[in-house]
Amino acid sequence: MSSPPAHRLTPATLALLLIPPLMWAGNAVVGRLMQGVVPPVTLNFLRWVLALLMLLPVAGWVLRPGSGLWAHWRRFALLGLLGVGMYNSLQYMALKTSTPLNVTLVASSIPVWMLIMGRVLYGVAITRRAAVGAFMSLCGVVVVIARGDLGGLLSVQLVPGDLLVLLAALAWAWYSWLLARPPANEPAAIKADWAAFLLAQMVFGLVWSGAFTAAEWITLPALPAGQSAIQWGWPLVAGLLFVAVGPSLLAYRSWGAAVARVGPATASVFSNLTPLFAALMSATLLREPPQLYHLAGFVLIVGGILVSSRR
Template sequence: MTQKLTPSTIVLLTVPPLLWAGNAVVGRLVREAVPPMTLNLLRWAIALGVLLPLAWSTFRAPGALAGVRARWPRYLLLGLLGIGMYNSLQYLALRTSTPINVTLVASGVPVWMMLVGRIVYGVAVRPWQVAGAVLSIAGVLVVLCRGDAAGLLALRLVAGDLFMILATIAWSFYSWMLLQPKDEPALRANWAAFLAVQVAFGILWSGAFSGVEWTLCAHPIAWSGMLLAALCFVGLGPAVLAYAMWGAGIRRGGPGLGAFFMNLTPLFAALLSSAFLGEPPHAYHALAFGLIVAGIVVSSRR
């Protein structure tokens, strides 16, 4: 149930975007130390090790694991879209694109969610949602053309931009699947158990992607104290803590309010990139951020 916005709710909804922005910055920082698919595999292996003790009591409940086995195709697909594809593509995007660009392109998720909802699930699209989509798409285009309007005629996308667009499409399908009430009730009642099941199936995909990566062109992992610290951060912060706080914040403030906080991610990415990567934001980033936020505000009208 939606409740009044309180200081604790603000904290619950602000910390996850900060952690997700940090995930993008760290992914960019260690891009030469570990291959992207392997980074994603290691990240979620750490997260699963943290989640299993939290979910163990739920898995021991009668019928819980039987419910998982009965719905394994659903969890296999959730693991592919939300764990295997989205995060792998994001780390792959960070090899050629900046955290600011990656998080701004990811802010176009509401547009893709609207399209997926209409085409796949038959959800009606309202006129103000179309207006919001146009604004958000304009924001993404500003990022892709690097603020040069004339460049739209000869737009050349870097590989990272394309990978991130694919990632947002995967996340849109994943999000719509989460709205379908087809899960074991015991899992829905325990966020750690529900996430652990997705992560367990997602690791299967991540392992397969990492195997292909190492077969083709992966470079050796350059182990160091910084890399270990980075792995601990992306495995604990953006993966476990952010999901837990975000779920609690959404239960308090509602998904509509959460959408506004989600768009703090590019802002945090700009600040963290400037502080740790020496990649200062540009004027077109501010313009793109404003357009994307305006699009979400307009499309969220009732």
């Protein structure tokens, strides 16, 4: 039997493939712009509160007692911890000391961590080609973290953001494996409805994020009288609306539709455009132009992913 033909890259399909990396890059840039405006973990909490309120009218049925959510609360609590509570909190925290380009480049190594995590947690074999690709991508991450100074790698001073975004990448890799290996009895109605599936994670994710936000406020340094940790105003409102609508809802929906049309392999290639979009936005909005080592790291990371994903 012949395999089905690949879906043509029509303008509509290209738009679906380009929206997620554009939104993810924008998320990193806005996270950088919000430094000093709102604490990073609080930004993540407010983002998901707004996203949840937007989804309630279309997917609120998932919160009803008979929806199947509460019978599987442990799974959705773990998904909420990794995808809602941890991933973007760690990214926003990383942006205090790292640049959007560094953060998106290191985060683009997630397929490599998925490969390693699949072997460690699920016993999925790593082929020789996949191992070569993983090594190339890890070399790219090292180039970015070392800021291109490989000669002084042993004495390189890591900024906290580099380590935080690595933790974020590990959290997202585990989250992705949990999505790829759903239990056989997962409620079909929730699984088939992207909004309900995301809302089910948000409900528990906001509990985790709320706890992390409380811890953040307890540990915030004392401010002079008359100063607030949150600078309320239109910049904050605009930033919150963007991260709640763009990276949280629009990118999630576009990614699901794009994967359904062209498959995960093709879609993953487009996801690697995120650092390029972040470089353009950073140079334009933040006056942080990319360096030569960013290009070298990008080539190694993407090259490794392409090598490991070839059939």
